[in-house]
Amino acid sequence: MKVTLKIWRQPDSVSPGAMHTYELDGVSEDMSFLEMLDVLNEDLIVKGEDPVAFDSDCREGICGMCGLMINGQAHGPEVTTTCQLHMRSFKDGDEIVIEPWRSDAFPVVKDLVVDRGAFDRIIQAGGFISVNTGSAPEAHSVPVPREDAIRAFNVATCIGCGACVAACPNGSASLFMGAKITHLGELPQGQPERDSRVVGMVAQHDAEGFGGCTNIGECTAACPKEIPLDVISRLNWDLHAALRHGH
């Protein structure tokens, strides 16, 4: 099939960017979306034009490196990552608009590549359990109810892709944060630092320039791992509890 691609091109973080149009023929529906862009890039290189920069690594939907706004939707029309989206979700003659994540906290590095370092800094502010190597007790010394372990797992699957931020009209990272607060908060090991964790992470979130949550729910709709909206209630609950405890 043949598609028309409108792609955001921006040489670096400081130069202005603009949309460019490319026609691409011979696209097979078995191609992944990123393989389609690989083919475009091979064409561009042969023609002597700078290939389009975009991020990806695992191409299996697990590392969280990829992420594009496709026709205004984070990761495109299916509930999956950009790398797991396939061209069979499009049809011959389609026009496809491709942009980077748009958020003040994720500056554009080049073309479709953004800097998501803010997520690492949110984790640094408390998204962990403090246990030095070698000091852990026997794994079976603390049983964890199976249901709690499953709930923790379900939200621990967040891949840190940033689609939730890109989809949110406020540019909030509450879903990402809520997923981590819930993951660690469901487990007995996570209890001692529960207050300091939420306070630290939220303060960093705000300092990074992410917006506040107004419960619109676009984040969860865009999330490839289907992290549920109620992790944000959990986040708020924990934050209020921490404040009550005098943090």
Add this chain to the structure above:
Amino acid sequence: MTDMPDTTLTGDPSHDAPGAHGDDAAGYYVPGSPIADTKSPGGPIDERWQTRKFEARLVNPANRRKLDIIIVGTGLAGGSAAATLGEAGYNVKSFCYQDSPRRAHSIAAQGGINAAKNYKEDGDSVHRLFYDTVKGGDYRSRESNVYRLAEVSTNIIDQCVAQGVPFAREYGGLLDNRSFGGVQVSRTFYARGQTGQQLLIGAYQALERQVAAGTVTQYTRHEMLELIVVDGKARGIIARDLVTGEIETHLADVVVLASGGYGNVFFLSTNAMGSNVTAAWRAHRKGAYMANPCYTQIHPTCIPVTGSHQSKLTLMSESLRNDGRIWVPKKKADCEKDPRDIPEEDRDYYLERIYPSFGNLVPRDIASRAAKNVCDEGRGVGPEVEGVRRGVYLDFSAAIERLGRDGIEEKYDNLFDMYARITGENPYETPMRIYPAVHYVMGGLWVDYDLQSTIPGLFVTGEANFSDHGANRLGASALMQGLADGYFVLPHTIRDYLADGPFEKIEESHPAVVEAKKAVEDRVAHFLGTSGTRSVDSYHRELGNIMWEYCGMERTEDGLKKAIDLIRTLKDDFWRNVKVLGTNDSLNQSLEKAGRVADFMELGELMCIDALNRRESCGGHFRAESQTEDGEALRHDDQFAYVAAWEFATDPDVAEGMGTPVLHKEDLVYTAIEMKQRSYK
């Protein structure tokens, strides 16, 4: 010859002249002196690690913050080491090429992690895990290292649970285990099909905690492009900031490589797109030996290639072979038909036919090779790619009849969904198509018992080293090794080395530093200045095809020699004719790839030489010349019970070129286990 610590080498370099028993690789290598001392302490095998930990000197806590450690890689092996050494108070610099340490390729591991906890009371023990690993590796690993791996495996689970890793649990709240990869005990811990992700997030969080504590500095989107060796010791790296293009010098007292495996030398593999050999290869070129580079694991159940646009391959869990039946049409003419229209009598359930007792559950390498053979015969299915159909059916219709669709859904739903997403076919209705793919490399930089390479001060952990899996790795053991190395082994062994530090301060103006930096700048300038005609990817793809064809599932003397010629020609052409656009001073993904492919070319050649030298079949390495009458792999312990550790030699005629490598052998001696020929019948 490069600078070797005197203690590791003894003997006369002419010790092992080629030509003894039909030396296939004669002329392709130069024999070197054997490796005599691996620093493994003597004594009973179950006391060696305690002995080494006790004998390794301590570093005074007040001195630690004066010691700089560079760690390249943030996967399970590197992330765990950086966190642990940061906690201990050293000054750590951690590097990865992704935009966050959490994205290292370890994240993609699915099945689980082994540990000898014996929670199931099914007869597991440290000794049994040790035994299974040595046997699984087809008696080509070093027993002291493997024993230690089994020993520390139990600590890993404790550590991960304390970090909040949500492993699967039973109703009573205790940890669940499953059996994996054909072993008879249940020792695999797992977090649904995302164990690697959960373990890596645990290590990543521990790492970020140290970044916040100020002990670790994190360098993301940085690629190591050269090792700095001063007076015979590893003292730093040259890295390129992938965003600004700046070529940076980072100096330290010690360097750790945890840069992962090099399966992408085959272009198509289940590895992440950026997985590469550059860090390891640059160290190899500076004197670190590369051990058993030809040992590659090819996984039988991956989704087949659909066309020349294919960029990577996706693994489907091995567990599918428990219920699926593998077949191809008996007649070539049927290969294009809808499989549901092919009657039972026209189907060849070839694994069940050839291996009646194991059937579809034969070991990975055997299942892989059998699939290749039927496709080579022209009986493969699925789309034709470059003239051949490379796929076999994995059919669940009998299982669906037996267990009902619900039964299959419960077991494999997420896998079936993933398959449907990628192929657009519904595996509940039509058989899946699978084909083998490169998955893991057992080969890697040679390390001693301390995980130190042949360059003093250069330590290597995780998939990047060769140490624990011999010629074949058992399922769920790579995660175990990465975390064992990073959390529990390296932090002890590295302190013995650091006890002599801090080492003499070196300046960026030191000739060795200047030379390393210039080498990187010259390479970058070369790529950007070559006004060639072919893209980097096109070369990578061609190299991958050569490797897959001649150094893949089945290797022959003639094929390997041909491959070496082809690679040499391709390499020459690459240096002259590659086309890299753009500049150095911003993100330039073609430039990144060019450097990686250049190193893959040299590695590919060495892999073929290694495979050519090893005229035996062992583990994942199958030499057609060495098989039993019924096609089983045949080892030759009398000739090949050694680790092949290759030393790089420069080409006297070509600046920066690769010359004839030198082969050093480390004899494998087993005291705690008896060598046996593997049998699956």
